[in-house]
Amino acid sequence: MTSHLTVVAPTAPRRGHLDVGEPPAGDDRIEVTSRWVERGGVPWFPVTGEIHYSRVPRDRWRDVLGHARAGGLTSVATYVFWQAHEPEPGVFRWDGQLDLRAFVEEAGAQGLDVVVRLGPWAHGEARYGGFPDWLVERDVATRTDDPAYLGLVEAFYARTIAQLRGLAHAEGGPIVGAQIDNELYDQPQHLARLRGLAEELGLRLPLWTATGWGGAQVPDTLLPVYSAYADGFWDDEQTEWPEFSAFHFRYSPVRDDLSVGADLREALDGITVDPGAVPLTDDAAVPFATCELGGGMHVAYHRRPLVAPTDVAALALAKLGSGSIWQGYYMYAGGTQRTGPHGSEQESHATGYPNDVPQVTYDFAAPIGEHGQIRPHHHHLRAQHLWLREDGRRLATMATTVGGGSADPTELRWAVRSDGRSGYLFASTYQPAKAALPEQRDVQLTVTLDGGDVTVPTQPVTVPAGVSVVWPLRYPLAPGVVLRSATARVLTRVTVDDRDVVVLGAYDGIPVELVLDGSHDVGGAGAAVHRGDATIISLAAPAGPTCVVELEKTRIIVLDQQSTDRLYLLEVDGRERLVLSSAPLYALDGELVVQTEGPDVTVALLPAPEALRAQGGDLSEPSDDGPWRSWRVSAPQAGRRTLVSGLHPGATPPRPERGGPLNRLSAPTDFSGAAVVRVEVPGEVVDGVDRTLLRVRWTGDVGRAYVGDELISDHFWHGRDWDVDLTPWASAIARHGVRLELLPWQRSTGVWVDPTVRDIPDGVHVEAVDVVRVGQVRLTTHDGPSARD
Structure with missing residues (x-):
């Protein structure tokens, strides 16, 4: 069944009625x-x-x-x-x-x-x-x-x-x-x-x-x-x-x-x-x-x-x-x-x-x-x-029209932001796991815009549970080339050899369909069918970094979800470049600063510089994969080592207390019955890296970490690992190690934790205490240190 929504061009904004903004002067004037x-x-x-x-x-x-x-x-x-x-x-x-x-x-x-x-x-x-x-x-x-x-x-x-x-x-x-x-x-x-x-x-x-x-x-x-x-x-x-x-x-x-x-x-x-x-x-x-x-x-x-x-x-x-x-x-x-x-x-x-x-x-x-x-x-x-x-800039001017937005979990939630002629269609089957929504079958949506209807997709699809999508409507790809609709998201674009490369992102479980206004020749990973006044493109190859749809005036890269999460747009060597990285990074003075918890990183760039050099790690020879040039970065100083594992120490919970103006449960102050875990940290694991984290994988109630008598971290257990930064305490840790004081979980206390992690046994259970060495590698296109070092 097709759902339908008519949107109209929004009214022009009011101006000059707010006492915020700047006088009408200056090239960078801000107005609300x-x-x-x-x-x-x-x-x-x-x-x-x-x-x-x-x-x-x-x-x-x-x-x-x-x-x-x-x-x-x-x-x-x-x-x-x-x-x-x-x-x-x-x-x-x-x-x-x-x-x-x-x-x-x-x-x-x-x-x-x-x-x-x-x-x-x-x-x-x-x-x-x-x-x-x-x-x-x-x-x-x-x-x-x-x-x-x-x-x-x-x-x-x-x-x-x-x-x-x-x-x-x-x-x-x-x-x-x-x-x-x-x-x-x-x-x-x-x-x-x-x-x-x-x-x-x-x-x-x-x-x-x-x-x-x-x-x-x-x-x-x-x-x-x-x-x-x-x-x-x-x-x-x-x-x-x-x-x-x-x-x-x-x-x-x-x-x-x-x-x-x-x-x-x-x-x-x-x-x-x-x-x-x-x-x-x-x-x-x-x-x-x-x-x-x-x-x-x-x-x-x-x-x-x-x-x-x-x-x-x-x-x-x-x-x-x-x-x-x-x-x-x-x-x-x-x-x-x-x-x-x-x-x-x-x-x-x-x-x-x-x-x-x-x-x-x-x-x-x-x-x-x-x-x-x-x-x-x-x-x-x-x-x-x-x-x-x-x-x-275009989205900011677009007004929202809600197609479906009730609390009924069986109703498709969707809306359109539009300037009247183009826009974006939003749809969602997502709520947190504690109140998850079901999938939506046979989804097909028609939006009436100035200039006619846009129906997306051309054939109904199932939107899986736990997905939020935003699909473009009449998105300008290049002069004379309009993406009427797509079941993929717009990510970014970059110029390569005087030609725009537009990057889209696929959604897991939803087939990618691109519909162009008019008739166009399509090559690369695109398989085209010409129907009426449109060119309908499906993918002849899986979405990913090498999935390139060739059009006469532009190229479209359709990334898979994993690659989308690795994509950056950063200035490297004086120009904006797409970067795909398996580890977090950022740009500083035209260089890339990679920070990694593991010893092996892959970095790919588009357009690629002539060469890269590494400071703080080793770099492989480059390899070309489709339009990308990639390097393997080795940071042997980074990695994880388990120091303690499989502990189930005895501990006695303190008597629950309540306090504050709303009489809520109070954090314990009595740690006399806490389990004490002493962690010896070898000196070499703190040296030679950007920082060193102690990662505690455990279940319990409240944890405190000490170096000597100094409380350096605390944790109310709630289902996440507990990270403690050892770097500022390196010299003291060499003398004292780290002492963890852990109070036991006691369900009868009544503390609220998320249903997805609620079913844990009473007591203290330490799966492992790991040391995580975080390395930093700088990738540069020139010799010598950064200008800001």
Whole structure:
């Protein structure tokens, strides 16, 4: 059965009605319309990822930002935690990894814009939401226009803005925006005053934002930005899956979410929001911008979500199908909770919060982990970002029409974003494993556009369970060549020998069909049938790097899913090149920086440079495979070694405790009954590599890692391996080794973990403790070290 949808050209955007954006001057002027953001006079599709400089070691900033840029981010957002910078009244710190200016400059050097989240209140799972203890202890009405409070904020803002002088967009710098406070729902006049205060102190920016979720009252002087998470640690342990999380996997113009931050609204502010009382509808005055699409999810002691990489990617794509014109992820790179004058600076029951979170780790299961680990969703999201880089300007102007988006699991969920004549068709059978959707059989969709109907595919297909697709409609391939439809995704394009190469990605389980307007000669891996006014192409070879469809004016490479996850578009030796790599990498000063956990890596480029040289590894002679030239890279220093395995030590659980304003389970403080596992780490495994991780594969409740008396990592078990970075502790580890203190799992305690990992035995079970040596190899087209070394 064919489903049908008629779309019409969207109305022109309103302009000049918002107090954000820049005066009409300058080649790079930023303007916010009612439907999208423009930069330099053309639609702009920002992609932002949250990275907290104060939670990442300074010597890792370059790597983390490099991977973020290679992952397709155009900008990074970062909290300025007041408690970190003014630990005592009037005593400010901007040194080491607190050097905000240096972080912004490094981001700019890597081609990234910056959005500064100024606070003063941040949340971010920080102690007192980022407020210093001395502020909390004062008799001032925080987060209001109380003059005493504003006086303290002014001092903090003044010092912060002084760090940013000369780095604003209008000054030629990378800072394009600022967020004011966070999750403030009922003080619009205060939010407006904070922006005014920042401007009075000299910060002039085109974009001023505030979080809009929870039915927040955002003043006209700030752009509301939204969130969407696949799950939430902030819910109760009785909640199997938050209602709004399910909603985010459907297509809808509704932007709001009443669950994010609801625990703090209730516990700290006494505010509860009736879902029926809040108009969760599209706001036609401002574009649909996000700042907190869940890049993963943190864990609390009482509730420990296991958000899968595919959850992250499917949710992000659902927001694109729903009309987002700005993708913002929280977190994009994990970090480590700071230690301040009062100890660890995480939120906790002890500081009046409803949740106990780990003292040390803030990994967030992000695309880039706490210690620089590159996760699968870094690759899944990069494929989406490649497409946004290629066609985001057009997508930003396209409005969404929903074809099917109900909660009924038997109904096909689909939507179209279109400018009236062309567009993209979104369809999904994806929800997380705890509430998986079935396959959809006999799927065929007809979209009526200006100029006629487009039916895709030409014959019905089965869309397998757990798939989210985006199919192009009337996509321009080359002058005079229009891809009417395809059952493959648009990824990117590159010029090779003065000819465009367009890269598409196939979906597992869905046959690839390409339909061109008009009659065209087709060669290579394409098998063509001419029918009416169209050329219908199927593949005569499996999708993959060598699957090349030849047309007169362009070439199309159709990648399989595995190759799609390995694809980058990076500047190498002065020009953009496609890169396929079996290990994570990024570009720096025209070179490729490969970071690998294994000794063998394959890298292929298109177009290929004349030659490559390796620093930190060995390089094979190149080989040509279809249009690609590939090299095998040997990094013998990298790899994994098992130090301990098969342990089932006895342990006694402490008595469960509850605390905090919502009386939730509290993290144990009594480790007297913990199992103790001592791990001797040979000195040679820490030497000669970029970094060394201890990877603990275990089941239990809470783990802590010590070097001597120093707590270096902690872990609330939730189904993932536990990584501990040994690199900063190398000399101490040589003397003390690593001591793991592990509390046993006890199902009767009532801690919530994901159903997919819930069936574990009580006690402590250590499958293995591995040491992972991460190597770094630089690939260059010239001799000598990098210009930035």
